[in-house]
Amino acid sequence: MMNIDLIVWDLDGTKYRLPTNMASITNMVLVPMIQRRLAESGHPPLEPTKIIELGKKSYEQSGSVWLYFAEKYGFDWHDLHAEFNNNMPIEIVPSAPCPSYKNLIQETKKMGIEHVIFTHGNKAWASKALEKLDLTEEFSAERIFDLTTTDGSFKHHGIQPFQALFKNLTKHVPERALMVEDTPINLTGAKQIGMQTAIIDYSSNFSSKPEHVDYIFTTPQALLKRIVDERLGHSGLPPV
Ligand SMILES: [Mg+2]
Incomplete structure (x- = not known):
């Protein structure tokens, strides 16, 4: 990681650890949002269990619990993206985890x-979450990129979303950038475009590294510490 000048961070599940009941929180946000939209647009209602089932399938296929409903019912994805994020309870983000x-x-x-955020959540959610993590100063608004940057293309859709990202980062090139994720599939396009790739594995789920992943760390702090130590010559002291 010696030759990087940019770290691109995923937000949720990477900058902070998601709660264990994340799926039920997601469903609590998804169900009323879809029920209301179906009613407003004159579609027949769906049972909560059906919405949860379709949302799960949607997530597995597209990385988004709401995308299926956008495509099936013609709801504008920008609206669903914003509403889903606006209704997500900030309690899922822990308060500033540690000063280091x-x-x-x-x-x-x-x-x-340089550090930027590249998230499937929206910018408003990212700002709120970063505030709770006490990282507002480190990630000003122009350092946050979301699905509007990629015109709705998700990170696991190949190199296109990363090409779109680097159009906004003209001082940087993929070869000198590190993409950090909690979801390995989101790193395949990053690797293809030439970025270095790292996973934050809070629960130590990975016994071996997937081929397209260069590094695994258990916390973002451990990753940052490794970079600092490398630059200072491993000993922890500046080179003389
Ligand atoms: Mg994530």
Whole structure:
């Protein structure tokens, strides 16, 4: 990781650990949102269990619980994207996890490494979550990229979303950038475009590294610490 000048962070599940009941929280947001839209648009209603089932299938196929409903009923994805994120309870994000998180980001910035967020959530949600993590200063609005950057294309849809991202990061090239995710499939396009790739594996689920993943860390702090140590020559002291 010595030769990077950019870290692209996924947000949810990467910058912070998701709660274990995340699926039920997601369903609590999804069900009323879809029920209301079906009623408003004159479609026949769906039982909550059916919405949950379709949402799960949608997530498995597209990485989004709401995309199926956008496509099936012609709902505007921008609206669903915004509404889903606006209704997500901020309680899922822990308060500033540890002070070293912020310090390590600032330290790597001093070493010439830029940090941005690339998320499937929207920018408003990202700002809210980053505020709770006490990382607002480190990720100003122009450092946050979401599905509007990629025109609705998800990270696991190949290299197109990453090409769209780098159009916005003209000072950087993929070869000198590290993409950090909690979802391995979201790194395939990143790898294809030439980025280095890392997984944050909070629960130590990965016994071996997938082929397209260069590094696995159990926390973002561990990743940042490794970069700082590498730059200082492993000993933890600046080279003389
Ligand atoms: Mg994630």
